[in-house]
Amino acid sequence: MSPSPHTVGTLPAHRPAACPFDPPAELREARRHGPISRYTHPGGKPGWMITGYDLARSVLADPRFSSRKDLLNVVDFSLPPAPPGEFLLMDEPQHSRYRKPLVGRFTVRRMRMLTERVEQVTAEHLDAMAETGGPVDLVTAFAKPIPTIVICEILGVPYEDRPSFQEQIDAFMGGEVSDEELIAAYTATQEYLARLVAAKRANPTDDVLSELTAGDLTDEELKGISLILLAAGFDTTANMLSLGTYALLRHPEQLAALREDPTLTDGAVEELLRYLSVAKTFHRTALEDVELAGRTIEAGTTVVLSFHTANRDPERFADPDALDIRRTYDGHLAFSHGIHQCLGQQLARLEMRVALRALIDRFPTLRLAVPAEEVALRPETADIFGVKSLPVTWDEDQAVPA
Amino acid sequence: MTPSRVSVDRERCIGAGMCAVTAPEVFDQDPGDGLVILLDTDPTASRERAARTAAGVCPSGAITFREPGTAGS
Numbered sequence: 001m002s003p004s005p006h007t008v009g010t011l012p013a014h015r016p017a018a019c020p021f022d023p024p025a026e027l028r029e030a031r032r033h034g035p036i037s038r039y040t041h042p043g044g045k046p047g048w049m050i051t052g053y054d055l056a057r058s059v060l061a062d063p064r065f066s067s068r069k070d071l072l073n074v075v076d077f078s079l080p081p082a083p084p085g086e087f088l089l090m091d092e093p094q095h096s097r098y099r100k101p102l103v104g105r106f107t108v109r110r111m112r113m114l115t116e117r118v119e120q121v122t123a124e125h126l127d128a129m130a131e132t133g134g135p136v137d138l139v140t141a142f143a144k145p146i147p148t149i150v151i152c153e154i155l156g157v158p159y160e161d162r163p164s165f166q167e168q169i170d171a172f173m174g175g176e177v178s179d180e181e182l183i184a185a186y187t188a189t190q191e192y193l194a195r196l197v198a199a200k201r202a203n204p205t206d207d208v209l210s211e212l213t214a215g216d217l218t219d220e221e222l223k224g225i226s227l228i229l230l231a232a233g234f235d236t237t238a239n240m241l242s243l244g245t246y247a248l249l250r251h252p253e254q255l256a257a258l259r260e261d262p263t264l265t266d267g268a269v270e271e272l273l274r275y276l277s278v279a280k281t282f283h284r285t286a287l288e289d290v291e292l293a294g295r296t297i298e299a300g301t302t303v304v305l306s307f308h309t310a311n312r313d314p315e316r317f318a319d320p321d322a323l324d325i326r327r328t329y330d331g332h333l334a335f336s337h338g339i340h341q342c343l344g345q346q347l348a349r350l351e352m353r354v355a356l357r358a359l360i361d362r363f364p365t366l367r368l369a370v371p372a373e374e375v376a377l378r379p380e381t382a383d384i385f386g387v388k389s390l391p392v393t394w395d396e397d398q399a400v401p402a
Numbered sequence: 403m404t405p406s407r408v409s410v411d412r413e414r415c416i417g418a419g420m421c422a423v424t425a426p427e428v429f430d431q432d433p434g435d436g437l438v439i440l441l442d443t444d445p446t447a448s449r450e451r452a453a454r455t456a457a458g459v460c461p462s463g464a465i466t467f468r469e470p471g472t473a474g475s
């Protein structure tokens with residue numbers, strides 16, 4: 001019999017102060033005991049926590065584990081099924097009904113065709129930053145607006161609607177408003193998307209949402225798809241841009257190497273994805289009893305996968321806690337694995353490569369405008385990790401003109 | 403006819419594009435449906451390395467290699 005499992009109590013609440021980019025100490029400790037630990041969900045339900053890379057990957061590829069929202073066994077009341085179109089929290093065959101028609105719109109080639117547009121949007125925001133002379137909050141000046149504009153264009157949100165729309169999604173993704181404000185913003189976004197879908201059906205334009213109206217998806221489903229594209233695509237990328245910049249600023253030798261050698265850009269983006277793993281954790285629920293690393297996961301039990309800890313697994317990555325933009329490796333879990341692996345990953349890569357590169361080229365003296373310890377991080381309870389704001393500045397006479 | 407060494411299963415493919423990024427000479431994504439297309443069924447040694455990496459990172463297990471010796475059996 002296997003020795004009794006290590007236990008992680010509740011959700012670890014704090015990251016180590018010395019290195020805010022590392023997973024919480026409790027999870028690192030758990031991994032030292034093996035790839036899987038006992039865990040209690042915040043709602044009190046017993047579950048498991050997976051912190052090993054290989055085990056996480058095999059669970060993600062295993063059809064005996066479900067992504068369904070209504071099967072999540074974490075609180076003591078039952079959750080409703082995912083609304084139509086929100087396929088992140090569905091299993092096959094429903095999942096495919098929504099993912100399949102989208103795949104052709106997010107191919108590597110399609111995303112490359114967007115490169116110029118992403119460059120343009122980035123340049124506009126860098127110009128605006130340069131004009132202020134600094135310091136600026138990189139989150140509001142750069143990290144949030146670029147992915148928001150890109151996803152708005154993909155969805156076909158008309159130009160004049162963007163400011164108010166952005167405010168709404170900011171409120172419901174930012175996580176720092178009251179419950180009432182959150183619900184109000186969420187409802188407003190839903191209503192806006194419903195109107196947008198109706199408008200695209202009546203007058204198709206050149207965007208993904210209009211293209212999708214040609215298929216057999218209902219308006220309700222299209223609204224759900226739009227919401228998931230926004231929810232999954234915007235906050236994640238925004239936080240990778242801001243937290244990624246912060247991580248580079250705190251690793252000056254890595255930043256200098258990247259600045260010197262543009263061919264390191266793609267590798268740096270992969271390494272930042274792995275090292276930061278802003279989409280920290282996801283859930284899967286066992287559909288039947290499953291043996292994992294000598295433990296029995298009983299049918300109906302929900303496991304948490306710590307992508308961040310798995311991406312720091314020393315059995316998979318040499319010196320895993322070092323940020324090393326020259327690292328060569330095949331694969332990480334920042335975009336998950338299996339049938340739910342991020343649909344927008346090629347878009348996210350494109351945005352990060354273009355925007356981070358342009359930022360460091362434009363401002364060779366970019367630096368924090370406050371002491372590093374004062375940079376406020378999102379609480380560990382936020383779904384997506386990141387900085388709340390990132391005050392940066394630069395020497396004006398050193399900025400490279402556009 | 404020698405059976406091809408690499409094969410893809412378009413039913414399993416979820417169009418994540420990892421193959422097209424990792425081994426662009428061997429895999430592409432169909433411009434219409436976004437699913438994998440095999441460009442080279444029998445990659446040379448230099449392409450094979452990348453193609454094997456692609457098979458390893460493919461999230462849906464849609465790429466398989468037939469090992470020499472077991473081919474066609």
Ligand code: HEM
Nearest residue numbers: 087088232233236237240279282335336340342343344348
């Ligand atoms: C750096 C930025 C991003 C990160 C770290 C990220 C991460 C992830 C992860 C980890 C998952 C899988 C969740 C699971 O296994 O249950 C996922 C799914 C998804 N992502 Fe992303 N994502 C990013 C950007 C984007 C963008 C830009 C889009 C926009 C189009 C997008 C759209 C989606 C969608 C639609 C899904 C659901 C896929 C499915 O269930 O089949 N993501 N993402």
Ligand code: SF4
Nearest residue numbers: 415416418419421460
């Ligand atoms: S990596 Fe796998 S899932 Fe992704 S496009 Fe290629 S074959 Fe399909």
